[in-house]
Amino acid sequence: MTSNRSEIIAEVNAALEQYLPPETTYPPEIHRAVRYSVFAGGKRLRPLLTLAAAEIFSVPRQHALPAACAIEMIHTYSLIHDDLPAMDNDDYRRGRPANHKVFGEALAILAGDALLTLAFEIVATQAAAYFPAETVVALQREISRASGMAGMIGGQVVDILSEGKPAEAEILDYIHRHKTGALFRCCLRCGALMGQATPAELAALTAFADKVGLAFQIVDDILDITGTASELGKQTGSDVNRQKMTYPALYGLQQAQEKTDSLLEEALLLLEPFGTAAAGLAALARQLVRRRR
Amino acid sequence: MTSNRSEIIAEVNAALEQYLPPETTYPPEIHRAVRYSVFAGGKRLRPLLTLAAAEIFSVPRQHALPAACAIEMIHTYSLIHDDLPAMDNDDYRRGRPANHKVFGEALAILAGDALLTLAFEIVATQAAAYFPAETVVALQREISRASGMAGMIGGQVVDILSEGKPAEAEILDYIHRHKTGALFRCCLRCGALMGQATPAELAALTAFADKVGLAFQIVDDILDITGTASELGKQTGSDVNRQKMTYPALYGLQQAQEKTDSLLEEALLLLEPFGTAAAGLAALARQLVRRRR
Numbered sequence: 001m002t003s004n005r006s007e008i009i010a011e012v013n014a015a016l017e018q019y020l021p022p023e024t025t026y027p028p029e030i031h032r033a034v035r036y037s038v039f040a041g042g043k044r045l046r047p048l049l050t051l052a053a054a055e056i057f058s059v060p061r062q063h064a065l066p067a068a069c070a071i072e073m074i075h076t077y078s079l080i081h082d083d084l085p086a087m088d089n090d091d092y093r094r095g096r097p098a099n100h101k102v103f104g105e106a107l108a109i110l111a112g113d114a115l116l117t118l119a120f121e122i123v124a125t126q127a128a129a130y131f132p133a134e135t136v137v138a139l140q141r142e143i144s145r146a147s148g149m150a151g152m153i154g155g156q157v158v159d160i161l162s163e164g165k166p167a168e169a170e171i172l173d174y175i176h177r178h179k180t181g182a183l184f185r186c187c188l189r190c191g192a193l194m195g196q197a198t199p200a201e202l203a204a205l206t207a208f209a210d211k212v213g214l215a216f217q218i219v220d221d222i223l224d225i226t227g228t229a230s231e232l233g234k235q236t237g238s239d240v241n242r243q244k245m246t247y248p249a250l251y252g253l254q255q256a257q258e259k260t261d262s263l264l265e266e267a268l269l270l271l272e273p274f275g276t277a278a279a280g281l282a283a284l285a286r287q288l289v290r291r292r293r
Numbered sequence: 294m295t296s297n298r299s300e301i302i303a304e305v306n307a308a309l310e311q312y313l314p315p316e317t318t319y320p321p322e323i324h325r326a327v328r329y330s331v332f333a334g335g336k337r338l339r340p341l342l343t344l345a346a347a348e349i350f351s352v353p354r355q356h357a358l359p360a361a362c363a364i365e366m367i368h369t370y371s372l373i374h375d376d377l378p379a380m381d382n383d384d385y386r387r388g389r390p391a392n393h394k395v396f397g398e399a400l401a402i403l404a405g406d407a408l409l410t411l412a413f414e415i416v417a418t419q420a421a422a423y424f425p426a427e428t429v430v431a432l433q434r435e436i437s438r439a440s441g442m443a444g445m446i447g448g449q450v451v452d453i454l455s456e457g458k459p460a461e462a463e464i465l466d467y468i469h470r471h472k473t474g475a476l477f478r479c480c481l482r483c484g485a486l487m488g489q490a491t492p493a494e495l496a497a498l499t500a501f502a503d504k505v506g507l508a509f510q511i512v513d514d515i516l517d518i519t520g521t522a523s524e525l526g527k528q529t530g531s532d533v534n535r536q537k538m539t540y541p542a543l544y545g546l547q548q549a550q551e552k553t554d555s556l557l558e559e560a561l562l563l564l565e566p567f568g569t570a571a572a573g574l575a576a577l578a579r580q581l582v583r584r585r586r
Contacts, residue, residue: 021442026467030442030450081406086398105379106453109402113374114442116406120413121437124430133426137417140433144414149314149323149407157323160399174319 005048005287008061012047013039015065016072019122033103033111034118037076040094045216045288046071049187052281053205056274057195066126067139067190070119074147075183077115078156080108087160119143131194138193146186155179167250176217176247177210184213204270208285211267215260215289221246222256223292264289298341298580301354305340306332308358309365312415326396326404327411330369333387338509338581339364342480345574346498349567350488359419360432360483363412367440368476370408371449373401380453412436424487431486439479448472460543469510469540470503477506497563501578504560508553508582514539515549516585557582 003011016038023031047068054064083090083098084105091101100108120140128136145151155178162171188209192202225248248256267285271278296304309331316324340361347357376383376391377398384394393401413433421429438444448471455464481502485495518541541549560578564571 025442027447027450027454029454030446034442077406081402084402086402107450109374109377109379110446110450110453113370113405113409114446116409117437117441117446120433121441124433124437128430128434133430137421137426137429140413140417141421144410144417148410148414149318149327153323153403153407153410154320157320157400157403160403161320161322 003061005284008048008051009044011061011065012044012051012068012072015069019066019069019118019126029103029107030110030114033099033107034114036102037080037093037099037111038073038115040096042072042076042094044072046075046183046187048284049184049209049212049281050191052284053188053191054194055191055280056205056277057192057197058277059191059194060130063127063130064191064194066122066130067143067194068187070122070127070139070143071183071187071190073115073119073122074143074152077112077119078147078152078183080112080115082156084108087156116147135193135196139190142186142189142193146182146189151178151182151186155182167246169250172247172250176214180217180220181210181213184216185209201274204273208267208270208281211263211270212285212288215263215267218247218256218260218263219289219291221248222253222260225253260289296354298577301341301344302337304354304358305337305344305361305365308362312359312362312411312419322396322400323403323407326392326400327407329395330373330386330392330404331366331408333389335365335369335387337365339368339476339480341577342477342502342505342574343484345577346481346484347487348484348573349498349570350485350490351570352484352487353423356420356423357484357487359415359423360436360487361480363415363420363436364476364480364483366408366412366415367436367445370405370412371440371445371476373405373408375449377401380449409440420487428486428489432483435479435482435486439475439482444471444475444479448475460539462543465540465543469507473510473513474503474506477509478502494567497566501560501563501574504556504563505578505581508556508560511540511549511553511556512582512584514541515546515553518546553582 020035020038021031023035025031047065050068050071051061051064054068055061079093080099082088083093084100091098093099098108099111103111120143123136123139123143127139131139147153149157155175158171159175159179162175185206188205189202192205197205224246247259251259264285268282271282313328313331314324316328318324340358343361343364344354344357347361348354372386373392375381376386377393384391386392391401392404396404413436416429416432416436420432424432440446442450448468451464452468452472455461455468478499481498482495485498490498517539540552544552557578561575564575
């Protein structure tokens, strides 16, 4: 990778700035609400993953940015809706009041709807400027499936329905693989699709995504227990308080930590056939799994 | 038109049945919630409009069904979210309890999200079986723009924000053109895009959609005042009670009625260049504007 992480994040933010209508666009309330959450200091992990996967195939970053930002929009919409009182009822997100606390529930629901819709518009308009129509349709297929009932939404449904119930390994696994895993997988697969990857390459990156995605989620759950509110910018221990099923709750902190290490190792092995082209993606995976906040 | 309206509606319902995963699909709660609202006795006006527009260009109905059903899914999601307590707070829809009354707010929010997402998946997978990828991308562009912040969502935002305020003609017009009009327009334009319409034909059908869409909304508002609950299957007078801005509230019933007649006449004139190929669409427009419920 010739650019470092903060430079790439700046490019992602600039692209999002360009794709989102200005706050003054009528009706301004919805544009303010959407921008509040999109520019709330997110770590841009999904765009970084998408761009790092595309980089393996020498896709110019400019070309990969629309799909990368579309996935970030879908991630952001899911956070806005998850925080709603009827869902997880979280008042804080990334150290700031949640969208619905600032703009009210109605606008928060609509801001989520708007970001989900805009994600598909950005692919149909911006990605279409760089890729053949067949690739654009493949991206839409990938993104819609990953974020739908067989993917992210399915995970959130099971998460909501299992709150307050005793943790079961099978259910926990389903939630991880769908709520977080499906979109992680989508990032890697979209990068590969933009790079015209072979079926074998696509399969390797899919398996890589599944391992890193699960490790990432477990780290998240560990940090929810061990972290402090100021480090994480949100209430900690909230999962425990609500009896949410998490990996460390089910297996203990020690075993959860070991699991993340072995998942990372397995994931990195899958990148070996790509050689140095995957160095950026490998470095990113290490950062995600070894993060402390 | 060789088929009558109820035959076409049966085809639309069969296609929706095919596109929606069975209720037994895990997690079943979300599939039940989605199907509850999709099969709640909707009149399928948007699919009918899409198919009638496609018919002008001799697009086989089978080919036009995915886009037609995708738009119906987006319409249905918007109703589910609009009915939520934080939004219009309606307990009834089409004579049955609203989605959130049956499944709870969390599942209703997720069911709406799921239908919006599925709409784009159906276009990317099912419409892609019949049309060149360029046409599929054009459909995605059209549908995402029509249902986003510059379209339907923008209309709902202004509608929500203007509740309880005195009616203003300019705001009322914006709400009509966006909340209902944008998706009506999308139906006609998608039909035209699937039919490889010329720019002049596309422009004519867009203007047609705007006139019929406005007339349709005014009829809706008139019926809200004059209809009975049993005829409409929902609470009537509800707009008046909430001081919602409507055309008859602003101009009176008589003038509102005359407006629908003149809009229909202007719309039908726009179809003349298409000759008998547009007979089905013309008949549909007459039914929509002259309906009594």
